[in-house]
Amino acid sequence: MFTGVLILSSCAAIPRNSTVQKIEAESDQGESQPFRFDAQGPTEGADxxxxxxxxxxxxxxxxxxxxxxxxxxxxxxxxxxxxxxxxxxxxxxxxxxxxxxxxxxxxxxxxxxxxxxxxxxxxxxxxxxxxxxxxxxxxxxxxxxxxxxxxxxxxxxxxxxxAPQTIYFYDASYQYLVPDVRWFTSGAGTTTSMVEALLAGPAPYLQNAVVSAFSPASTLVRSAVPVRDGTATVDLSAESISEASDHAKQLMQQQLDKTLTPLSSVSVVRILQDETEVTLGAPAANFVPALVNPSTPDTLIAISNESLVYVKGRSIIPVGGVPDISAFHPRNPAMSAVGNRYAFLNGKRTQLMTISESGSVSVAAEGGALIRPSIDVAGWTWTADNAAEHPLLVVPEDVAGQGEARPISVSWLEDTKVSSLAISRDGSRALIVAEEQNESKVYVAGIVRDADGVPRGLTDDPMEIFPDVPVSTAVWDSDRSIIVAELSATEQVAAEQITFEHGSERLGLLLGMSGITSGVGDRRPVYAETSEELYTRVGNSWHALDDYAKDVSYPG
The missing domain is CATH 3.10.450 (Nuclear Transport Factor 2; Chain: A,)
Structure with a gap:
């Protein structure tokens, strides 16, 4: 069963005269002071x-x-x-x-x-x-x-x-730290809860899609991670760390640092093994700190006059070094976050075209109803063919060396129509909008890859997100937030930003919004488009650019 997909019977019959007392809002207590309320035990003779x-x-x-x-x-x-x-x-x-x-x-x-x-x-x-x-x-x-x-x-x-707290796991390459938002009671035990959850492994929707520096046998010597004078002490059992290399210990330290130091009470994390300080050793010359929420390049890709163009700030610039693609009537382009590779659909959505670093154009996949592609950090191009039994398709960067497009079987996408697909900047998660029985649902699922980094599937237990607005498309806004909307060429469209901590914000209405895109990282404006104008979001208003391009998309 899907995480977050348990649907129970309507509660229309539940009486609304509940005796439950609501607690009035109070100021944030912080992780060192748990919430308290005047409590009473059972009274004498209570029924x-x-x-x-x-x-x-x-x-x-x-x-x-x-x-x-x-x-x-x-x-x-x-x-x-x-x-x-x-x-x-x-x-x-x-x-x-x-x-x-x-x-x-x-x-x-x-x-x-x-x-x-x-x-x-x-x-x-x-x-x-x-x-x-x-x-x-x-x-x-x-x-x-x-x-x-x-x-x-x-x-x-x-x-x-x-309160929501974020623990971190690695992508398969150890280049990125992938957030896993959890909820714990506020108080002195927060650090203990976070470390125990980290050692227990990722949430169901990330299992087999991310990795940990800690082995499954890792445990705390005792159920406590004390914090004194800003230092959190993590005392691990011998089975947790005795056989670990210096490099593995450094990865452990990094994972704990990124998990615990966002807490206001923690500035330093010490690792012990059975009460003895662990020596990490000198970092290897090739040790590169893993990235958290890495920024998407601020140059977008779009279509203008049936050619690829860049959108940067308020400027539109032709893409150089690529051949004339106007014969394909291109639409829905994508661009790699690293390097200069591109993908787009032909006008009928029956062909996925890719453009290599050298500028050569090739037909990467064919189908009956393809959707906008997304290129992950490992070089794989993703799309969906809603005319196929298994709609998800992935295309390797090097077709000659790695083979042609291949379908990915996902049981929970059977009998659905995939209207939107976007791969996270860390390459570990897929954001999907799928329609089933005229109802659109939003999922985030981990990407399962083999030892060579080849995508083999999605996790079986995706996280479902429940927007307050109708949805036909979804894009990443950060490593733990998204923007969703139901696009329409004729109606007012209200997009919604949703965080994995369950916060949400409505974006300003835009008449005829036919596309929307957002980039991960600081100062990455949200762009929206209609059939005649391209807009950027300023505050909660939309401001039109002087020039126009369509099918605008951030890299990825």
Missing amino acids: ARRIVEGFVEAGRSVLEDYALSREFMTPELAADWRGNTRTLIYEAMNVLTGADSNRYTVQLEISGEVDAMGVYTQEPEHSTRAVDVELTKVDDQWRISKAPDGIMLESSSFSKIF
């Missing part, structure tokens, strides 16, 4: 329903391993129950009486779920979840005797108790 409601409310207290929640349980359940294994985030809640007087169901309208490793699974609007509990009397007081592990939090409470 069974009130015990259940109190148990739900007590989930807002994470102190002492959810000690308050355990007060509502029998001693046996309190000893076994684990609060940090699952957090259900709800918008509405109601407690329903079960078939027996000691059984209740907590009916929730949920917006998401966080697992023990901080992986957030967003749910479609109006999804529901039922949590069954049983009660018994202890010393003539009702107590919960059976309940699943985990807590339930109203969404406004969740945003005060949990």
Whole structure:
């Protein structure tokens, strides 16, 4: 089942007279001060329903391993129950009486779920979840005797108790650090949670698409990463590091540094092995620091008068060194982020053409309904043929040496129409808009490659993103944010920027928006186009350029 794709029955029947109390907004406490609220345990003589409601409310207290929640349980359940294994985030809640007087169901309208490793699974609007509990009397007081592990939090409470943090893994070449956004409770244990999650491996949508410097056997000596005077100390077991080369240790250090130092409390990370300082050794002469959110080149590719042109700032410049391609009636061009290679579709979308570094043009793939190509950092050109059984197609940089275009089988794309495909700047993730039964969905999936870097597939459990606007296209805006829109030549179009931390912002309306593109990195303006004008985004307004080009796209 897809990450974030669990669709449950409508919650239209959930009563809206929930007794849940909302917490008013408070200032950010930072990772060193966990959110606190005035909490009460069970009152003397409380009926069974009130015990259940109190148990739900007590989930807002994470102190002492959810000690308050355990007060509502029998001693046996309190000893076994684990609060940090699952957090259900709800918008509405109601407690329903079960078939027996000691059984209740907590009916929730949920917006998401966080697992023990901080992986957030967003749910479609109006999804529901039922949590069954049983009660018994202890010393003539009702107590919960059976309940699943985990807590339930109203969404406004969740945003005060949990905070998004980014842990990093490497792409297969170790040239880039790929973000993996997780959610952890704020407080002194944040660093511990982040390191334990990093050692446990990537989120499902990135598994087998990214790598870690740490072996699967890596563990902490004890479940603690203390921070004192700005120094975080990571004490690893002997199995974690004893056989590692100096280069591997340096990669470990880099991975931990990039993960922990964004925290305001951490400026230095020390690695220990069973309480002994680890010697990293001198970096090799060819050691190059991995890049985080590397910038896309600020020169875009576009079409003007059936020729390739560059768009840079407010200027449009013809591309030199390429032959006349007007006979193909080119559209939807792409450009490599490294080097001078190009790709485009012919006017009928039946051929994918590539232009090599030497300037030679060749037919790289043919199909019935190709979409705009995307060129990854490893030199592979991606497109989709919606007339084929397996729509995704990849073309190597060197067709003569690496073979021709090949399809990629992705089970969760079967019976869909792929309308948009964009590869991340780090080459590890694919951003896809796919239409199924007249409904468009947005996915981010890891790219699985073999030892030679050849794309072999996408991860089986993609992350689904739920925009607030209709969608037909999606582009990368940073290594952890995207822009989506439903393009239209005649209607007002509202694009939306969405972050992996679940923030969003509507871009200004533009009548007849037929294309949009954004570049990763600082000061990369968003461009949008209509049939007659090319615009850049300034603030939240669109400003037209003096000259016009169509099918504008950043490299990648």
